[in-house]
Amino acid sequence: MKFNLITLFPEFFDSPLSHGLMGKAVEKDIVSFNRIDPRSYTEDRHRSVDDRPYGGGPGMVMFVEPIAKALDDLGIRPTRRGGMESGKRLVMLSPKGRPLTQSLARELAAEDEITLVCGRYEGIDARFEDLYPVECVSVGDYVLNGGEAGALSLIESVARLLPDFMGHAESGTEESFSSGLLEYPHYTRPPEYEGLGVPEVLSSGNHAVIEKWRREKSLETTLASRPEILSDAADLTRDDVLHLRSTPRKRLGRNLSMALVHYPVLNKFGEKAAVSLTNLDIHDMSRVSRSYSLAGMYAVTPIEDQKRLADKLISHWTEGPGSKVNPDRAKALSTVQVKDSLEDVVANIERETGKRPVIVTTSARGAGTLIPGQVRQWLEESPVLLVFGTGHGLAPEILEMAVGSLRPIRFMDGYNHLSVRSAVAITVDRLLGDAW
Amino acid sequence: MKFNLITLFPEFFDSPLSHGLMGKAVEKDIVSFNRIDPRSYTEDRHRSVDDRPYGGGPGMVMFVEPIAKALDDLGIRPTRRGGMESGKRLVMLSPKGRPLTQSLARELAAEDEITLVCGRYEGIDARFEDLYPVECVSVGDYVLNGGEAGALSLIESVARLLPDFMGHAESGTEESFSSGLLEYPHYTRPPEYEGLGVPEVLSSGNHAVIEKWRREKSLETTLASRPEILSDAADLTRDDVLHLRSTPRKRLGRNLSMALVHYPVLNKFGEKAAVSLTNLDIHDMSRVSRSYSLAGMYAVTPIEDQKRLADKLISHWTEGPGSKVNPDRAKALSTVQVKDSLEDVVANIERETGKRPVIVTTSARGAGTLIPGQVRQWLEESPVLLVFGTGHGLAPEILEMAVGSLRPIRFMDGYNHLSVRSAVAITVDRLLGDAW
Numbered sequence: 005m006k007f008n009l010i011t012l013f014p015e016f017f018d019s020p021l022s023h024g025l026m027g028k029a030v031e032k033d034i035v036s037f038n039r040i041d042p043r044s045y046t047e048d049r050h051r052s053v054d055d056r057p058y059g060g061g062p063g064m065v066m067f068v069e070p071i072a073k074a075l076d077d078l079g080i081r082p083t084r085r086g087g088m089e090s091g092k093r094l095v096m097l098s099p100k101g102r103p104l105t106q107s108l109a110r111e112l113a114a115e116d117e118i119t120l121v122c123g124r125y126e127g128i129d130a131r132f133e134d135l136y137p138v139e140c141v142s143v144g145d146y147v148l149n150g151g152e153a154g155a156l157s158l159i160e161s162v163a164r165l166l167p168d169f170m171g172h173a174e175s176g177t178e179e180s181f182s183s184g185l186l187e188y189p190h191y192t193r194p195p196e197y198e199g200l201g202v203p204e205v206l207s208s209g210n211h212a213v214i215e216k217w218r219r220e221k222s223l224e225t226t227l228a229s230r231p232e233i234l235s236d237a238a239d240l241t242r243d244d245v246l247h248l249r250s251t252p253r254k255r256l257g258r259n260l261s262m263a264l265v266h267y268p269v270l271n272k273f274g275e276k277a278a279v280s281l282t283n284l285d286i287h288d289m290s291r292v293s294r295s296y297s298l299a300g301m302y303a304v305t306p307i308e309d310q311k312r313l314a315d316k317l318i319s320h321w322t323e324g325p326g327s328k329v330n331p332d333r334a335k336a337l338s339t340v341q342v343k344d345s346l347e348d349v350v351a352n353i354e355r356e357t358g359k360r361p362v363i364v365t366t367s368a369r370g371a372g373t374l375i376p377g378q379v380r381q382w383l384e385e386s387p388v389l390l391v392f393g394t395g396h397g398l399a400p401e402i403l404e405m406a407v408g409s410l411r412p413i414r415f416m417d418g419y420n421h422l423s424v425r426s427a428v429a430i431t432v433d434r435l436l437g438d439a440w
Numbered sequence: 441m442k443f444n445l446i447t448l449f450p451e452f453f454d455s456p457l458s459h460g461l462m463g464k465a466v467e468k469d470i471v472s473f474n475r476i477d478p479r480s481y482t483e484d485r486h487r488s489v490d491d492r493p494y495g496g497g498p499g500m501v502m503f504v505e506p507i508a509k510a511l512d513d514l515g516i517r518p519t520r521r522g523g524m525e526s527g528k529r530l531v532m533l534s535p536k537g538r539p540l541t542q543s544l545a546r547e548l549a550a551e552d553e554i555t556l557v558c559g560r561y562e563g564i565d566a567r568f569e570d571l572y573p574v575e576c577v578s579v580g581d582y583v584l585n586g587g588e589a590g591a592l593s594l595i596e597s598v599a600r601l602l603p604d605f606m607g608h609a610e611s612g613t614e615e616s617f618s619s620g621l622l623e624y625p626h627y628t629r630p631p632e633y634e635g636l637g638v639p640e641v642l643s644s645g646n647h648a649v650i651e652k653w654r655r656e657k658s659l660e661t662t663l664a665s666r667p668e669i670l671s672d673a674a675d676l677t678r679d680d681v682l683h684l685r686s687t688p689r690k691r692l693g694r695n696l697s698m699a700l701v702h703y704p705v706l707n708k709f710g711e712k713a714a715v716s717l718t719n720l721d722i723h724d725m726s727r728v729s730r731s732y733s734l735a736g737m738y739a740v741t742p743i744e745d746q747k748r749l750a751d752k753l754i755s756h757w758t759e760g761p762g763s764k765v766n767p768d769r770a771k772a773l774s775t776v777q778v779k780d781s782l783e784d785v786v787a788n789i790e791r792e793t794g795k796r797p798v799i800v801t802t803s804a805r806g807a808g809t810l811i812p813g814q815v816r817q818w819l820e821e822s823p824v825l826l827v828f829g830t831g832h833g834l835a836p837e838i839l840e841m842a843v844g845s846l847r848p849i850r851f852m853d854g855y856n857h858l859s860v861r862s863a864v865a866i867t868v869d870r871l872l873g874d875a876w
Contacts, residue, residue: 193491376672
């Protein structure tokens, strides 16, 4: 496989591409590198490859022309001018690119030739991307001095998948991410080091048992370190799911309570008002509360009638006839408490946990700016109370109790008219997903 | 700032750390590198640093001891043996680590000294992490030959944030991710290249207008290339949100329809049955449908009575008195259609789009294995019909029409008893989030 590297710093690659496994792969002609410096395609006295940006600001921007000339020598021409598609992949390392993943590495490893363009300084003049069929690839959400270090990661991740690159043919396939999971722990000599032994199963000689242990450790490592991978990418078997269920995990939800406030809220004229309880709100919220293993949920109303109604509803399902018909519903509704005011809810959480909860409000409109990642951080060390309003939203005195409000769901759309039941389900899922 | 690099391949770093800005920073003593080869801490004749893993399998695993000796010389000792915490950060590059982000780079740039451990082959004996207070950091979800290439990315992302590293002081702060967004496009000379000009605003000389244009382009680039960043990380102002609302975007939801099936479903004895429509199901689902700009939603029942009821409900809100009281609700319910069967729904989508939809079912239990990323890929090029059941789940004949079932929500928990209203809200949000 041939890599063309378009770079202002060809010497950057000297040592990484000539040592270790990569050096051997070059010797064995498994990979070859053609380094091309755009500077050698300049004609002016200073051999300029860049200039200050239009519009001002720091740094320098690379010219298109020297890169275009270098590509021309590789048979790659701008499609905009009717040039033929060369069929060769042209990749630019850029933070805005498609993230490099193991599956992208596998895809690229099937090519015979790839051209990698490394930008430097503030990047390349934007017209480069207008003219050429460039695929942007990002190696991660961090800023580098230029594309070179990212190109090195890309080259290594791709080259090691080529036949004969690794000493052992299998070695390339059993690693982290190859199966969508992180790797299990490895052990080697000595059998005891600083008082620590090696798991017995590994010396059992029973390959099926060792395989099972390793798969289970992979699942546990992934759940502990990168739980979000499990929800969106992993290829899990039924046995995997059963093992995950039995694995203890960080349950951020046990620090999360939620409250549905019926007073004080706003009516459609923006006045302070009380809203009646809705039977199905309590049902749906309590089912979310139980499904996500929350600390509990509160219905807030100071109206005696309404409190009696709520208590009757809850006891029907938790103690009365409902509890026999549907024990799952009993478990859900047993997480519900009715309180006179949000202050009472806060006092109750403080009594139970010894800590005052961080209060986070929600709103369909409004200027909320909190994001789920921030709330997850709080949940790591403190109880959090998530507050939902009925009617036309929470009254200002409730908003003032909170550290802030979550950014509205679908904040990029004008239309925002979800039921509170839907908003609760979506918000809790955004905070906790499958794994937290 | 001092980097200790523990690596079996110290020469890997020769050229990248001695050229360009990094080379200058070393000369100016802004950064220094102390490369340590664990092999020099071995005493046997072969200078062994690794061996085959216990339990078999490909590759070699690194011994703890040579690394421990190298760390001892740096004043870092195992905490397990009562050794003092050195206060110096010990980082190992590993796929299971905390992902390297710009904010982690900023955090590390505040240190005076960091020790980076680069594993090779299959990694380091797991007891290393048991003994030392190692922080694992991952540069991305791809597999490399060892920690060296990742260490290089980490070093570069951290070093460039040090005072005086960059030529221009500002240059380090205005890049991609510094503000939580991707960067705006840059332009430099010539003013016209291959028929393409430079945006006029950049030559206006009006800095406020240029700043505004650049911020807007950053938002647009992020929305087009990495929309998920906007939901979970970006620090957005009110103006940003307004600009995002006015920016056209890839709306995968316009290819998504959903159906709530009332027949054929299962009753609690596992027999085929019909379930009555629930008013609030239709309301809540239609509000999700409209909020996420779906192609539409269908209520499926062949029972004449029930169809009349649904039509009456819908027309009350879309044409009758309800439409005047609550025009938002009218918009939601106008996305609802009532059909006799799922076949009729499929035929309707086929008539409207010219393509047969990909049918995806959902279930609270069951062995569904589809993940949201897969469904999003289908949505890029085809209509998708997402099917929800009532009662005790969809009948087998419906499941047979589908390519597969989504993995159940909260699949790692035994308790799974969400309302269909909650399941719809969560599922659609997992597919489309804020940005799609």
